[in-house]
Amino acid sequence: MRIGLAGLGTVGGGLLQLMESGRLGGGALRVAAVSARNRARERGVDMSAFRWFDDPVELAADPEIDVLVELIGGSDGPAKKAVEVALARGAHVVTANKALIAVHGAELAALSEKHGGKLLFEAAVGGGVPIVKALRESLAGARVMSVSGILNGTCNYLLTEMESSGRSYADVLADAQRLGYAEADPVMDVGGFDAAHKITILAAIAFATQPDFAHCAIEGVDAVTLTDIRMAGKLGYRIKLIAKAERIDDAVALHVRPTLLAFDHPLASVGGALNAAVVEAEPVGRLTFIGKGAGAGPTASAVAADLIDLLAGRAGPAFGRPLAELAPVARATPKExxxxxxxxxxxxxxxxxxxxxxxxxxxxxxxxxxxxxxxxxxxxxxxxxxxxxxxxxxxxxxxxxxxxxxxxxxxxxxxxxxxxxxxxxxxx
Ligand SMILES: NC(=O)c1ccc[n+]([C@@H]2O[C@H](COP(=O)([O-])OP(=O)(O)OC[C@H]3O[C@@H](n4cnc5c(N)ncnc54)[C@H](OP(=O)(O)O)[C@@H]3O)[C@@H](O)[C@H]2O)c1
The missing domain is CATH 3.30.70.260 (ACT domain)
Structure with missing residues (x-):
């Protein structure tokens, strides 16, 4: 299976390293061509065997590529165009791009169904935590009632650091940016948008609806103060940024917001940059997933798992069911x-x-x-x-x-x- 790899940053670089051994997929997976912005950048991997494309859309259109691995990012722009071009010619796509799937997932799934190429995105939610596959496959026979989680490691790191060090949000964020734990422009993370993209995807799979990002109510951690953390602690609670999708009769409530959790809540003890998700399903009961939600290795391993599924012919519809079986919207306006x-x-x-x-x-x-x-x-x-x-x-x-x-x-x-x-x- 010939891979076209678009994006050679944290995750793309991690995937190249993972594939260097040649053992992945019993040697049947091979990177044939790559694309990034800067060809001269040192990537720590021998690039001489790969054909180079300045334009990821041209890479996606290349008939010698069987699967496009999109690791550029962004809901629109070159990432979206490249994915559309690959799917439109029947090639498979594997992506870690939650923004793209949350915002355009339904139209991309339609392209995938029309032309036969599969669309897989295990790495888009929870990095190395296999929550997409668990919902799509392992829980296909259960009735999911809710999915809630800590889905943004940066926010969880900030809240954990504030609590343990007694420093203000601004101080801890500045440090995290200096150390590379938070982006220079942190708004996607601290504003709750990244977690909202992820819970939108999980909700679509869990409740068999089309992804409905516009309906997600979003609050970030940027307004959480040290006073809140201290006072909540005195009252027996810990503040976490919780992304939650909940079945309400035949509709779904979808939101991301800082929430007080009792110290014995399963998500309250998830500290630092870890991700976690709790699924409540009938008749299974409660399932908890915890692990590394980001980083080169964990995320690349989730991308590799999708590639291996493609190779083994195990990949099904993008959201677990054909688009025609997904309800068009997940809207609910429950009274809270x-x-x-x-x-x-x-x-x-x-x-x-x-x-x-x-x-x-x-x-x-x-x-x-x-x-x-x-x-x-x-x-x-x-x-x-x-x-x-x-x-x-x-x-x-x-x-x-x-x-x-x-x-x-x-x-x-x-x-x-x-x-x-x-x-x-x-x-x-
Ligand atoms: N980082 C994580 O831990 C993590 C975890 C889960 C999911 N993800 C998702 O994975 C994707 C990639 O994230 P990342 O952290 O690896 O990003 P990154 O380190 O910023 O890398 C982005 C890559 O895309 C390339 N690129 C950007 N614009 C391009 C363009 N117009 N044409 C061609 N190449 C272009 C960059 O090229 P240059 O190298 O030449 O600049 C770079 O190689 C995103 O969707 C992200 O949300 C990341």
Whole structure:
């Protein structure tokens, strides 16, 4: 099987190293041609045996290539064009590009079905963690109720570092950028978009719907403060960026947001740059996957697994079922109900807590716990509270009233508390 490799960066370089031994696929897999931007760049691998293309779209069009491995990235531009050109001539495509699959997955799957080339993307979600294949194949006979996970290693690293070092978000991010753990432009990661691409893909496979990225509600970690982390810790919770897709009757709720998890929650102890996913399915129960979600080796190994599946003739439809069997949209607008965390910055004077409690009470919301840090000066002080189970709508209404109080100096910050099995459902 002749491979055209577009993109020779972290993952592309990792794949070349993995293939150098020649053992992959019993020697039946061979890189025939490559493409990247800069031909002169030293890649640590002997490139002399590969034909070079400046343009990845020309590489994709080459009839001598049986499978295009797209490791450039980006939902549009040359990556998309190259994948389209390869699929349109019936060649197979293996990609690690979650943005491309989340945004254009349905149209690419259509091209794949029309012309017969397979479209595989194990490496697009969870790096080395085999969650795509598990949902698509191993759980094909189960009814998945929810998939939730820590799907962005950069965000998890930042939150873990803030908690363990007591340093601010800005400090930890600056360090992570210096050390190469975070991109110079970190918005795709810290803004929650990367995790949203990944949960969109998992939701499509888990619930047999077309990928519906536009419907994913996205909040990143950029507004999580050290105060939130400390206060949540005192209340028995750890803050994680949770991407979640949940079946609600015949529709799907899809979101990415910072969430408070009780210390004994299966995702609460997943630290550093690790990725993890928890699948709840009937009649299987709960399954937990944890591992390296990025990096040259783990991601290249997932790409290689797709290549081996192609070689063995094991590859099926991109999202597990033919496009015609996928529901066109996953939209649900469930009314959310649960317990919530609210952080306020207020003037330190008598009557403020009573006024906040009154505004919550008017919406029928009871406070479960409340915590105020001692103030060292005359400035505003943070107060955090957790609620009893209540409708999110009511909490948002109360938050608007609270924001208008003279003593409140910034809009309240609200985060959901993820319930455990014994607790009421978060959505109704
Ligand atoms: N890094 C990870 O751990 C990881 C994990 C999971 C998934 N992914 C996904 O894998 C893909 C690749 O990521 P990466 O980290 O390997 O990226 P990267 O290190 O930035 O490498 C990108 C490669 O694409 C090449 N490239 C960029 N624009 C091009 C163009 N117009 N024409 C031809 N080549 C072009 C670059 O060429 P030059 O080398 O000449 O600049 C480089 O070789 C992305 O979709 C990413 O989301 C990455």
């Amino acid at each position: 109900r649960g317990r919530f965390y609210m952080r306020l910055l207020v003037a330190d004077r008598p009557g403020v807590i009573a006024a906040v409690s009154d505004r919550l009470g008017r919406e029928g919301i009871s406070i479960e716990s409340i915590l105020q840090m001692p103030s060292r000066d005359a400035g505003p002080v943070p107060i955090v509270l957790t609620t009893q189970p209540c409708p999110r709508e009511a909490l948002d209404a109360a938050a608007l009233h609270i924001q208008q109080l003279d003593a409140v100096s910034e809009p309240p910050r609200v985060m959901p508390i993820e319930e455990t099995d014994a607790s009421p459902r978060l959505w109704t």
